[in-house]
Amino acid sequence: MANDVRLVGRLTGEPALVELPSGDALVTFRISVPRAALPAGPGVGTTAGQRVDSIPCTAWGPRLRRSILTWRAGDLVEVSGAVRCRFFQAGGATRSRVEVEASAARIMRRSSAA
Secondary structure, three states: OOOOEEEEEEEOOOOEEEEOOOOOEEEEEEEEEEOOOOOOEOOEOOOOOOOEEEEEEEEOOHHHHHHHOOOOOOOEEEEEEEEEEEEEEEOOEEEEEEEEEEEEEEEEEOOOOO
């Protein structure tokens, strides 16, 4: 069994540094990745016309956080890590979020937009 993810896509916005109530810090960011074409048929398909998925990602390690915070919206990036389901309290309710926890990340090409 394995929980290994590799994403290559565009950064959808500026990464954000988040400090948790515990004092821990993480960086959150989203990557837009193209969807592969699926065969047509009953029960198979995607939201009509959806060509990309926006994947939420986090980075916990100090060195990786510093590197990701230099990224700009539109950069083409590669992220490796694992899928995680994180639980947290918000508005008096327990909520969950599925995200990719990055263990490695790099810029493949900077965005031409400044």
